[in-house]
Amino acid sequence: xxxxxxxxxxxxxxxxxxxxxxxxxxxxxxxxxxxxxxxxxxxxxxxxxxxxxxxxxxxxxxxxxxxxxxxxxxxxxxxxxxxxxxxxxxxxxxxxxxxxxxxxxxxxxxxxxxxxxxxxxxxxxxxxxxxxxxxxxxxxxxxxxxxxxxxxxxxxxxxxxxxxxxxxxxxxxxxxxxxxxxxxxxxxxxxxx
Amino acid sequence: xxxxxxxxxxxxxxxxxxxxxxxxxxxxxxxxxxxxxxxxxxxxxxxxxxxxxxxxxxxxxxxxxxxxxxxxxxxxxxxxxxxxxxxxxxxxxxxxxxxxxxxxxxxxxxxxxxxxxxxxxxxxxxxxxxxxxxxxxxxxxxxxxxxxxxxxxxxxxxxxxxxxxxxxxxxxxxxx
Numbered sequence: 001x002x003x004x005x006x007x008x009x010x011x012x013x014x015x016x017x018x019x020x021x022x023x024x025x026x027x028x029x030x031x032x033x034x035x036x037x038x039x040x041x042x043x044x045x046x047x048x049x050x051x052x053x054x055x056x057x058x059x060x061x062x063x064x065x066x067x068x069x070x071x072x073x074x075x076x077x078x079x080x081x082x083x084x085x086x087x088x089x090x091x092x093x094x095x096x097x098x099x100x101x102x103x104x105x106x107x108x109x110x111x112x113x114x115x116x117x118x119x120x121x122x123x124x125x126x127x128x129x130x131x132x133x134x135x136x137x138x139x140x141x142x143x144x145x146x147x148x149x150x151x152x153x154x155x156x157x158x159x160x161x162x163x164x165x166x167x168x169x170x171x172x173x174x175x176x177x178x179x180x181x182x183x184x185x186x187x188x189x190x191x192x193x
Numbered sequence: 194x195x196x197x198x199x200x201x202x203x204x205x206x207x208x209x210x211x212x213x214x215x216x217x218x219x220x221x222x223x224x225x226x227x228x229x230x231x232x233x234x235x236x237x238x239x240x241x242x243x244x245x246x247x248x249x250x251x252x253x254x255x256x257x258x259x260x261x262x263x264x265x266x267x268x269x270x271x272x273x274x275x276x277x278x279x280x281x282x283x284x285x286x287x288x289x290x291x292x293x294x295x296x297x298x299x300x301x302x303x304x305x306x307x308x309x310x311x312x313x314x315x316x317x318x319x320x321x322x323x324x325x326x327x328x329x330x331x332x333x334x335x336x337x338x339x340x341x342x343x344x345x346x347x348x349x350x351x352x353x354x355x356x357x358x359x360x361x362x363x364x365x366x367x368x369x
Contacts, residue, residue, distance in 0.1 A: 009307050010195055012225045015300050020230055031368065039364050044200040046302055047314050048207075048262065055365040064369030116316050118288075119338070122295035126229070127200060129296075130303075134196045141230065143292070145285045166292075180234055185223035189240045192247040192329060 014134055019179070021138025024171030029101045029137065031060050034170065037135065038104070041128035052117035053109035054124070054165070057156060060102040068105070069097035071155030072167075075146040101171035104139075105156055108165050121165050132170065139170040194307055203302065206270075206311025209344025214272045214310060219343075222304045229296035237290040238297055238338070241329055243273035254324040263315045263340060270313060270342025275329055280336040294338035305343055315340040 035058060042054070059068045073094055108121055129139060146152070147164045158164065223240065231237070243251055248267065257264035267273065278294045281287040302312040319326060319337045331337060 009304075011199060011303050011307050014196060015225055015304065016228045018228065018230075035366060038366070040197060040200050042364050045204050046299065047205050049316075055367070057367045057369055059369040061369060068369060115318065118291070119295045119314075119316055122292045123299040126296040126299045127303075129230070131196050131200065141292075143232070143285070143289055182224075182227045183236050185220055185227055185240065188227075188236075188238065189220075189223070189242060190330070192241050192243050192251075 018133045019176045020140050021173045022140050027172040037131045038128050041131050042124045049116050052120045054121050055107040057105040074151045075149040078149050079146050100169045104168040106165040107162050109162050138173040139168045142167045203306050206313050208347050210347050212345045225304050226297050226300035229300050231293040232289040237278050238294045239277045241275040251328050254328050266313045266315050266342035271344035274341045276338045277331050277335045278338050298339045311346050313342040
């Protein structure tokens with residue numbers, strides 16, 4: 001223990017307590033609440049860089065989820081992963097997607113500063129993750145390669161100069177997973193003398 | 194401070210005081226920041242701290258007319274830290290590792306702000322900065338997720354000289 005160890009600040013506790021949530025309760029999410037958190041996270045100013053041209057689709061209605069889930073399932077089928085599996089499993093997966101309270105589809109226009117824009121969006125999504133967690137909303141980032149299939153681009157209306165960054169699956173949760181040990185920063189720190 | 198207030202106040206740092214950041218505090222901040230989401234718990238990031246003796250060597254590698262913001266940070270920030278990640282040949286893995294490092298860097302900035310410490314995050318196309326990469330001992334199979342400059346705010350007045358927040362119309366959301 002050193003003089004900096006205690007007490008932990010609000011942000012420190014928030015950052016350490018956050019977990020990835022994959023299993024949600026059936027409680028619906030309030031769209032206005034989630035979007036105001038997204039706005040607060042996206043409009044925070046962390047860098048001097050030009051704001052990235054990011055677009056979001058918030059999917060929360062039953063109709064919207066059916067539409068989005070059909071696009072996502074099509075990408076899995078294109079991948080060939082589920083082609084030879086019984087229809088029953090397809091149905092189970094589709095039902096699982098339908099039970100997730102909300103999805104957030106994150107798109108980015110890719111310009112000259114592609115890496116910086118991507119870093120900006122990742123930082124904004126992490127701020128959103130922390131803010132949502134502070135209000136008992138959990139989420140998981142999905143970045144699977146299937147998101148880059150043409151049927152995803154077409155289904156979610158991406159232009160030629162746009163890409164999907166990720167899909168966030170969000171909801172309330174009953175229980176957070178236990179923490180797994182992290183490697184101390186000291187073990188990953190090199191001094192350049 | 195709560196997260197909402199922090200998000201409203203936080204800005205990238207531009208000016209620092211000379212006050213050094215104590216080593217134990219840096220480690221404390223980093224050990225909180227490593228609780229970033231990281232796919233399959235790879236924790237693929239690595240930190241390179243530039244000591245004062247190495248700083249002049251690094252500064253000579255950066256063309257200040259081409260990278261003015263980076264040159265300023267290398268010159269003025271009391272503490273310099275590079276976050277490097279593997280540039281995996283698997284682009285999906287490389288992208289996830291880069292994303293995790295960006296979340297870690299965002300954690301660090303939030304945590305530092307609460308201590309009265311500002312952070313500048315520099316991220317250029319470093320593939321064109323071969324001598325910077327070599328001097329900083331970033332390996333060929335790695336890339337830089339950020340050159341970070343950290344330091345205490347002047348006069349403890351972190352709200353001075355804040356650039357404006359973007360217009361609310363900037364958030365483009367469709368609802369399905």
